[in-house]
Amino acid sequence: MDITPPAINPIHPDLQRADGTSVYRPIGSHTYTTHWLLAAENRLLAAARRSVIPPVGRATFARVAGLHQGPMDTGQRALASSFALSEKLLLAGLGPAGAGKTTAMRLVASAVDAAGGRLIPLAPSARAAEVLGTDLQRRAHTMPSWLHQRARASTGSEPASPGFQLGPGDVVLVDEAGMAGTLLLDEILADAAAAGAVVRLLGDPHQLAAVEAGGALRLIARAGGTVELDQLHRFRVDGEAEASLVLRDGEDRRSAFAWYRDKGRIVAGTYDAMCDAVFTAWSKDQDRASPR
Template sequence: MAGSRLIPPAPSSRAAKVLGSDLDRRAHTLHSWLRQRGRAGDGRTVGKDFRLRPGEVVLVDEAGMAGTLLLDRILADAAAAGAVVRLLGDPHQLAAVEAGGALRLISRAGGAIELDRLHRFRVPGEADASLTLRDGDETRAVFDWYRARGRIVAGTYGSMCDQVFNAWAKDVNKGLTSLMTAADTATVTALNLRAQAHHIVAGTVDTSHAAPLRAGQHAYVGNTVVTRLNRRRMTVRGGRNFVKNGDTWTVTKILPGGALMVRHTRHRGRIRLPADYLAAQCVLGYASTIHRAQGMTVDTSHALASARSTREGVYSS
């Protein structure tokens, strides 16, 4: 029946995967959706997922991280088909890597409906503290709230790197999955190498063979690595999933020539990652930039903030 379908695209493959799981239906990235819609507009055959009829609803999740030009194309395409678009997201979180700000503009212009209650916090007062940080009001008071509860500590750059790493190591030694985050790539790389050294000392990785990764890093059997570029033709779980930007994997075997056999840390699917892909698009996965960490699921995370950190970055951590 026309008008009965909800179409859920998102800015990234990881966000699309989460959205699809939550809605129990297939979701797509904004780029892949528009690419297939363009094919349909050229009269080429596309799957039923990419057909758009009057009255249908295109629900864009994490819209604050979507580029403005992409959203404009989505809106124009939907309007031409007689469909409607709904943008879902938080305009105060991290913005798009490309030119963005559309969701924030809509929010400031008064054209947005906002939730008035938070449900994810259990500690009394934390929901209000989160909203204060989100809105950028009375930030000194809200940081005092976090500091009083041991959520944040302050010190020199070196001592804070030590604190982040030590907190991560303590959690990992308890058997938890944990992630370190920082605003800049240099700090992320240093934390990743330090985490790898921790695993070497602990004997949880096999250093008899190594495979080259991006930026001079190397992976051993037992390491956690993260892929940085979508590869739809590299499928896992019988074709039900594919290698995505931000996926984390455990190295299970190093093959001749530097390829890796890896197992996904969540859905447990296995795949061979070729050496050329690893060298260009794969790094250690113990630490991440704040942007790349969005959508990752771990037991704990430990963020390093500095004078260069933005309010959006701290809020999203």
């Protein structure tokens, strides 16, 4: 179905192409979608409003949070408590790279474990799943592989592995959710809801989008079903955190580029020269990290 917005003003004949479109409308700018995709988006939005039994009780979370090791700022603790205690079937947590989203998820994982449930980490890609599993110290899956194994078990084609079981009190965590396709998220949501589990999305809608039809994380964020982090921890150079946020939000990119230029972070050269420079820098970092 065509969902291209109609022209606001009448088009003068001298400003029309042969097909009747305005010369000011870029060629190929028509937008299409399907009824299935719109229905999936509506189900995700409805899930962000639907109340269920939270995966962790307040007393359990307070006890686990009191024993949690490592520094956490107010935003990280708010994100962790929301993911564990929220009654919403679907809840999203947003934050730029370096905001400490994964650190907050370690507390969520501990709280879910203490409550008798399981936190199941999922990601759109194998690389992202590997990093997530390492950070949370538990097996992570790609979204398609998780759904595939769940489907095989449900049809009886193979015994249900304990690692792929899902039940009440479990939390399905989708990391890098901005890169997740909407239809995949819809499948994961339906599977979790049928099992009595909840879904938590983690990501940044300002980063890379999904290869397939996506945008669900941004849609949910606009609807208000999110918890957001805005304090960065990754950077140590004065001004770098602020510059990265400006660059991310796109409000005043000139000031951000000026910061990177003044710090010598912007270099120019031929393709071959830049490739050589990147390789040389990488090689030095590898040598520095290798044990002597």
